[in-house]
Amino acid sequence: MSSMLKGIAASNGIAIAKAYRLVEPDLSIEKKEVADVDAEVNRFREALSTSKSELEAIREKAHEDLGADKAAIFDAHLLVLSDPELISPIEDNIKNEKVNAEAALKNTADMFVSMFEGMDNEYMRERAADIRDVTKRVLAHLLGVQISNPSMISEEVIIIAEDLTPSDTAQLNREFVKGFTTDIGGRTSHSAIMARSMEIPAVVGTKDVTSEIKNGDLVIVDGLNGEVHINPTPEVVEQYKKEHEQYEKQKQEWAKLVNEKTVSADGTHVELAANIGTPKDLEGVRNNGGEGIGLYRTEFLYMGRTELPSEDEQYEAYKAVLEGMGDKPVVVRTLDIGGDKELPYLDLPKEMNPFLGYRAIRLCLDEQSIFRTQLRALLRASSYGNLKIMFPMISNLNEFREAKSILEEEKSNLVEAGEQVSQSIELGIMVEIPSTAVMADVFAKEVDFFSIGTNDLIQYTMAADRMNEQVSYLYQPYNPAILRLVKMVIDAAHKEGKWAGMCGEMAGDEIAIPILLGLGLDEFSMSATSILKARSQIRNLNKSDMQALANEVLALDTNDSVMEAVKKVINS
Numbered sequence: 215m216s217s218m219l220k221g222i223a224a225s226n227g228i229a230i231a232k233a234y235r236l237v238e239p240d241l242s243i244e245k246k247e248v249a250d251v252d253a254e255v256n257r258f259r260e261a262l263s264t265s266k267s268e269l270e271a272i273r274e275k276a277h278e279d280l281g282a283d284k285a286a287i288f289d290a291h292l293l294v295l296s297d298p299e300l301i302s303p304i305e306d307n308i309k310n311e312k313v314n315a316e317a318a319l320k321n322t323a324d325m326f327v328s329m330f331e332g333m334d335n336e337y338m339r340e341r342a343a344d345i346r347d348v349t350k351r352v353l354a355h356l357l358g359v360q361i362s363n364p365s366m367i368s369e370e371v372i373i374i375a376e377d378l379t380p381s382d383t384a385q386l387n388r389e390f391v392k393g394f395t396t397d398i399g400g401r402t403s404h405s406a407i408m409a410r411s412m413e414i415p416a417v418v419g420t421k422d423v424t425s426e427i428k429n430g431d432l433v434i435v436d437g438l439n440g441e442v443h444i445n446p447t448p449e450v451v452e453q454y455k456k457e458h459e460q461y462e463k464q465k466q467e468w469a470k471l472v473n474e475k476t477v478s479a480d481g482t483h484v485e486l487a488a489n490i491g492t493p494k495d496l497e498g499v500r501n502n503g504g505e506g507i508g509l510y511r512t513e514f515l516y517m518g519r520t521e522l523p524s525e526d527e528q529y530e531a532y533k534a535v536l537e538g539m540g541d542k543p544v545v546v547r548t549l550d551i552g553g554d555k556e557l558p559y560l561d562l563p564k565e566m567n568p569f570l571g572y573r574a575i576r577l578c579l580d581e582q583s584i585f586r587t588q589l590r591a592l593l594r595a596s597s598y599g600n601l602k603i604m605f606p607m608i609s610n611l612n613e614f615r616e617a618k619s620i621l622e623e624e625k626s627n628l629v630e631a632g633e634q635v636s637q638s639i640e641l642g643i644m645v646e647i648p649s650t651a652v653m654a655d656v657f658a659k660e661v662d663f664f665s666i667g668t669n670d671l672i673q674y675t676m677a678a679d680r681m682n683e684q685v686s687y688l689y690q691p692y693n694p695a696i697l698r699l700v701k702m703v704i705d706a707a708h709k710e711g712k713w714a715g716m717c718g719e720m721a722g723d724e725i726a727i728p729i730l731l732g733l734g735l736d737e738f739s740m741s742a743t744s745i746l747k748a749r750s751q752i753r754n755l756n757k758s759d760m761q762a763l764a765n766e767v768l769a770l771d772t773n774d775s776v777m778e779a780v781k782k783v784i785n786s
């Protein structure tokens with residue numbers, strides 16, 4: 215039976231392929247008495263050996279695709295499976311207690327996990343995570359349930375998941391993963407942002423994809439309209455194939471603008487820059503004609519690993535991006551960890567409200583050695599290009615002043631030590647907290663630029679979690695409250711002769727672009743894959759008309775009325 219689910223269009227494009235469920239299996243067990251303990255031990259050994267062969271295959275694949283570094287994780291897992299200190303107690307438990315293998319495995323593993331987790335030693339705590347991971351695999355084999363191995367996908371699929379963490383998303387193989395769809399999440403959750411930069415069509419926040427879709431179902435992800443079709447009729451498949459072709463043709467039209475400047479119909483130039491997460495994204499920036507990097511989310515350098523990146527490793531990454539962009543501007547944001555971007559190895563306490571908690575600049579000003587290492591790496595790389603640095607989550611002037619003085623301190627230390635450091639690094643802030651937007655006139659006297667982070671600014675202004683599909687109707691980019699804050703920030707910057715950019719997803723939104731152009735935004739930074747479409751749109755807009763439009767919508771009452779007013783203008 216065919217059916218359709220509605221969700222949030224998170225990444226443009228259309229994908230048609232078979233479903234691959236990336237879902238945590240049900241591993242609940244029942245303790246049972248067994249009569250034949252030898253047979254039970256054998257059953258355990260078989261599950262162990264299947265798990266080993268599976269892990270060996272995954273390790274090989276990881277080695278080929280991701281390098282020795284990532285493959286080493288699976289070496290550690292294989293070691294656990296061969297460790298007599300873990301295996302013998304399980305077998306003894308089966309024999310002595312006459313219990314089933316599932317119960318013996320769980321008992322013993324839980325005991326080791328809690329022992330290692332309680333140790334005051336990071337290495338041992340990581341071993342606890344390894345044991346938990348491999349036990350899951352063996353348990354799944356004992357229970358006969360399927361465990362997903364996304365790195366082993368070798369045919370075209372659409373990933374079906376409850377949620378995808380940014381590091382899950384980073385590991386998706388673009389050759390085979392044609393699209394994804396999730397139960398939860400919003401348009402500005404980081405997995406959605408990454409899907410856009412990887413050009414993988416995605417629909418998030420559908421609420422039910424994991425309960426409605428089975429492995430192997432045929433699925434269409436319509437990332438343009440936010441629809442997921444399950445086992446569609448041949449007519450629907452045909453219609454979507456046509457739409458897909460049309461979209462590809464449209465992209466070819468946009469591609470003709472790759473080397474053009476972004477100039478409005480009446481001659482105003484604005485800069486269209488890209489948001490990136492790693493130096494690997496530079497290729498996409500070039501292919502899409504990015505005029506700079508407006509946001510380098512450095513936290514991805516810290517994710518998907520077991521310890522902090524060293525100063526030299528960071529230096530190499532920053533240098534690669536700066537060199538790769540030549541003399542074009544590169545705005546690097548200092549570490550913005552927290553919210554939906556976790557670093558398990560920092561072992562931070564669980565918080566009730568992570569988006570309002572100990573994160574980003576708050577953590578950096580507290581854990582200064584992490585911050586200083588990053589700043590040194592940035593300063594050392596600064597002579598290789600046109601570097602601008604910005605601090606995330608600034609909520610008050612003291613934070614900016616303190617962060618700036620730490621930067622100055624590191625700079626003079628490096629200069630004293632004879633290092634080459636650029637003397638023209640602009641220093642700015644993200645405006646993503648309402649208090650900072652309201653105080654923009656004061657900040658503008660001290661910063662070199664603003665970059666408006668609407669992904670967070672909207673969630674904090676509307677008090678609507680950007681990850682929560684239940685309140686996504688309140689996540690309103692065009693609400694006049696947001697537009698007024700944006701205007702305040704741009705005007706405040708211009709009054710002090712500074713520039714104002716925007717690096718939230720709103721900067722690439724076709725309804726927002728006309729208003730932002732009218733408000734005088736200088737730099738629009740977005741997923742690289744949105745740049746050419748935005749350029750094509752701006753070339754057809756008159757800035758003077760958009761000024762009138764901006765004035766009109768600022769005086770309107772709701773998100774919807776603004777949307778309608780803009781649509782009327784862009785469709786006329």
Ligand code: PEP
Pocket residue numbers: 402509511550646666667668669670671717718719
């Ligand atoms: C933002 O908040 O708008 C932003 C660009 O940062 P992030 O999405 O990484 O929070």
Ligand code: MG
Pocket residue numbers: 646667669670
């Ligand atoms: Mg943010």
